[in-house]
Amino acid sequence: MKTFISIIKYDYLQRTRSYSFLITLCISLAIAYTFVPEPNASYSTIRIADYVGFYNSAWFGYVTAIMTSIFLSLIGFYLVNSTIKTDAITKIGHITAATPITNFKYLASKFISNFLILSTIVVIIFLMSILLFILYNEGYSFEILQFIIPYILIPIPAIFCISAIAVVFEVIFKKYSIIQNIGFFFLFSYLAFPSFSDSSSYTYLLDPFGTKIVMDQMEMSVRELLPVDHDTELNIGYVLGNITENKKFEFNGIEFPTTFIISRIGWCALAFLVLYIISPFFDRFRTTNKTNKKTMLATYKKQSNPHEIQQALLVKSTSNYGIYSLVKTELLLLYRKGKKWLWILNVIGIILLAALPITIAHTIVLPILWFLQVHRLSEISSKEMYHNVQYFAFTSYKPIKRLLVSQVLAGALMMILLALPLLIKHIIVVDVQSVLHIIIGAIFIVLIAITSGILTKGKKLFEIVFFIITYGNINQIPFMDYFGGLQHNSLYIFTLIISSIIIGSIGLIMRIQQLRN
Numbered sequence: 359m360k361t362f363i364s365i366i367k368y369d370y371l372q373r374t375r376s377y378s379f380l381i382t383l384c385i386s387l388a389i390a391y392t393f394v395p396e397p398n399a400s401y402s403t404i405r406i407a408d409y410v411g412f413y414n415s416a417w418f419g420y421v422t423a424i425m426t427s428i429f430l431s432l433i434g435f436y437l438v439n440s441t442i443k444t445d446a447i448t449k450i451g452h453i454t455a456a457t458p459i460t461n462f463k464y465l466a467s468k469f470i471s472n473f474l475i476l477s478t479i480v481v482i483i484f485l486m487s488i489l490l491f492i493l494y495n496e497g498y499s500f501e502i503l504q505f506i507i508p509y510i511l512i513p514i515p516a517i518f519c520i521s522a523i524a525v526v527f528e529v530i531f532k533k534y535s536i537i538q539n540i541g542f543f544f545l546f547s548y549l550a551f552p553s554f555s556d557s558s559s560y561t562y563l564l565d566p567f568g569t570k571i572v573m574d575q576m577e578m579s580v581r582e583l584l585p586v587d588h589d590t591e592l593n594i595g596y597v598l599g600n601i602t603e604n605k606k607f608e609f610n611g612i613e614f615p616t617t618f619i620i621s622r623i624g625w626c627a628l629a630f631l632v633l634y635i636i637s638p639f640f641d642r643f644r645t646t647n648k649t650n651k652k653t654m655l656a657t658y659k660k661q662s663n664p665h666e667i668q669q670a671l672l673v674k675s676t677s678n679y680g681i682y683s684l685v686k687t688e689l690l691l692l693y694r695k696g697k698k699w700l701w702i703l704n705v706i707g708i709i710l711l712a713a714l715p716i717t718i719a720h721t722i723v724l725p726i727l728w729f730l731q732v733h734r735l736s737e738i739s740s741k742e743m744y745h746n747v748q749y750f751a752f753t754s755y756k757p758i759k760r761l762l763v764s765q766v767l768a769g770a771l772m773m774i775l776l777a778l779p780l781l782i783k784h785i786i787v788v789d790v791q792s793v794l795h796i797i798i799g800a801i802f803i804v805l806i807a808i809t810s811g812i813l814t815k816g817k818k819l820f821e822i823v824f825f826i827i828t829y830g831n832i833n834q835i836p837f838m839d840y841f842g843g844l845q846h847n848s849l850y851i852f853t854l855i856i857s858s859i860i861i862g863s864i865g866l867i868m869r870i871q872q873l874r875n
Contacts (some may be wrong), residue, residue: 727776
């Protein structure tokens with residue numbers, strides 16, 4: 359038990375002290391600040407028809423709990439996954455594997471550590487919601503239970519399941535991080551959409567996010583204020599505009615039925631059960647040496663004697679200070695990243711870009727195809743740190759003008775080549791603006807990958823940001839559209855260019871600072 363607790367303790371401390379966690383925490387606080395708009399804000403997060411709730415304790419507690427459940431379920435996986443992989447890289451896992459701790463206890467320790475990481479963010483958002491209530495208070499009394507109850511029953515079981523899924527995916531897919539990322543993307547999409555569209559009473563019990571029952575209760579409260587045949591469209595997320603037309607309704611919370619409470623406990627129990635079932639499949643950091651000793655000895659004997667090397671046949675080395683060779687090398691590294699069979703998915707995406715109508719290809723296929731490259735882009739500027747060759751790379755000739763620029767060019771070129779069928783279709787119809795949007799969007803997302811990698815010296819932050827952006831684009835959220843899939847005004851392209859310059863400048867400044875240190 360002491361070893362079990364120690365693993366949890368030190369794993370939690372090590373991860374909370376990382377740059378990626380601190381940056382993610384700051385981003386979470388910034389986003390949590392927008393969960394309940396200020397009274398004069400030009401957007402809304404939860405709106406039923408033209409109604410939003412009065413700013414009482416129940417509205418603040420339940421709305422922030424709903425948004426926290428969805429938000430952390432969205433990014434939580436990308437924040438806590440690869441913890442087993444990290445132990446394998448640092449060799450801590452091998453040391454742990456030599457102890458008497460069982461597979462299940464080790465996986466449970468990682469699962470609990472994941473849960474504590476996400477719970478830390480939930481607690482901070484919980485405190486933020488109370489602070490927002492105090493700031494935006496419209497004369498309503500503070501009721502602490504209206505905050506505690508929804509947070510315990512809605513986001514806590516949700517992140518409990520996400521913590522288990524992260525460990526299960528690592529055990530099943532092991533080193534295939536791209537399959538983990540893409541698999542969770544589709545799993546989340548599958549779980550999210552039915553939970554808000556199905557009308558069956560069983561959806562309350564089968565909703566892993568725990569938000570369906572609250573949303574339905576809010577919708578019923580508004581229906582009582584409207585005519586029978588009036589359509590009450592429910593919007594959850596960031597809805598821009600039409601705020602001046604909003605009306606107010608009283609929402610005083612709900613009494614959760616016993617079956618719902620049992621179902622939330624059931625989701626937690628199911629997470630533990632799945633973890634127990636897959637624990638025998640954990641390889642416990644075993645490494646298999648597939649090379650036969652006799653084969654190694656024969657290969658060694660066949661090697662030429664160094665004294666027999668004919669120096670006259672050796673090619674004379676030459677200096678090349680151009681950038682072409684570096685761009686070529688970076689492209690090869692991007693191409694060879696991951697398993698080769700994963701390119702089958704890319705080929706399918708390219709074929710769909712060419713075959714499907716231009717609107718569907720631009721708004722749905724392109725963001726998904728680009729998201730499939732998350733494992734390639736996430737380490738484009740941090741692979742030197744990951745492989746511990748940063749001292750060699752950073753002391754090369756002009757590491758900024760040559761190495762960093764080659765990474766930007768190689769990443770942008772790869773993304774543009776993947777979108778080539780769509781670019782050709784836009785060129786055929788003489789849609790130059792869409793062509794520029796796609797090219798600038800490719801540069802924009804590569805700059806985000808490079809800057810986040812430089813800033814955190816890892817890949818977590820970019821995976822989280824890219825997932826949120828991609829999910830927002832599939833749901834056609836206008837301000838997340840970085841490749842011109844939706845209709846925009848003339849200022850859109852200039853905003854995108856300025857944003858790219860700012861992000862690139864931040865990455866450049868941080869890289870220069872790293873070189874000086």
